[in-house]
Amino acid sequence: MKVMLAVLFSGQHEFLNIDEPTNHLDFDARQTVKKYLKGKNGFILISHDRDSLDDIIDHVLVLNRKSIEVQAGNFSGWWENKARKDAFSQAENEKYLKEISSLKRASERSARWAEKNENTKIGFDPVREHDRFLDTRAYIGAKTKKMQARRKNYDIRIEREIRSKEGLIATKIVEDFK
Numbered sequence: 001m002k003v004m005l006a007v008l009f010s011g012q013h014e015f016l017n018i019d020e021p022t023n024h025l026d027f028d029a030r031q032t033v034k035k036y037l038k039g040k041n042g043f044i045l046i047s048h049d050r051d052s053l054d055d056i057i058d059h060v061l062v063l064n065r066k067s068i069e070v071q072a073g074n075f076s077g078w079w080e081n082k083a084r085k086d087a088f089s090q091a092e093n094e095k096y097l098k099e100i101s102s103l104k105r106a107s108e109r110s111a112r113w114a115e116k117n118e119n120t121k122i123g124f125d126p127v128r129e130h131d132r133f134l135d136t137r138a139y140i141g142a143k144t145k146k147m148q149a150r151r152k153n154y155d156i157r158i159e160r161e162i163r164s165k166e167g168l169i170a171t172k173i174v175e176d177f178k
Contacts, residue, residue, distance in 0.1 A: 016043035022052050050075055096165045103165075107158045114151040118144050 021037075022030045030052065037043065037056045044061070047053055053075035060078040062069040071078050117140075 016040070017046075018043055019046045020048070021045070022047060022049045093169050096169050100162050100165050103158045103162050107155050110151045110154050114144075114147050117147050 018037075021033050025033065030049075034052055034055050037045065045053070045057060055074075057074055058072065060069075060071045060073065060075060062071075062078070071081065
């Protein structure tokens with residue numbers, strides 16, 4: 001590893017792409033690599049060694065599935081910002097999930113309400129409903145038809161709102177750098 005790094009660092013390269021330079025090195029060799037790279041401009045360093053990353057780099061470049069993120073600072077600063085973003089995203093997701101659940105409960109309530117009203121037109125108990133006449137069936141039918149139409153429109157609006165909320169929920173890919 002030391003020989004490979006010596007060959008890499010001895011050339012007059014404009015831009016280095018360095019992958020895990022501190023692997024298989026003892027403490028003194030790591031310090032030498034850190035010291036050399038601190039004085040070097042224009043390189044990409046890929047490493048799991050957080051200590052080296054914090055000491056060497058001044059920008060973090062993250063390749064996400066859909067975007068590229070660049071942030072000034074060291075790895076620890078980026079990691080803290082990522083933790084804050086993830087916590088915020090999780091809180092937003094929980095908020096949207098609660099709203100979706102509430103919308104679904106409202107839809108179920110309206111369905112039960114419309115079904116209950118629909119059932120009143122089918123038949124009646126003449127003993128309990130002695131003041132109801134057969135001609136009220138048409139009135140109840142018209143009223144129920146209107147309620148069903150309202151319920152259908154309400155359900156369409158709720159479903160549209162649920163889809164928009166589900167579109168806002170961020171899917172999180174867990175990246176563990178530990």
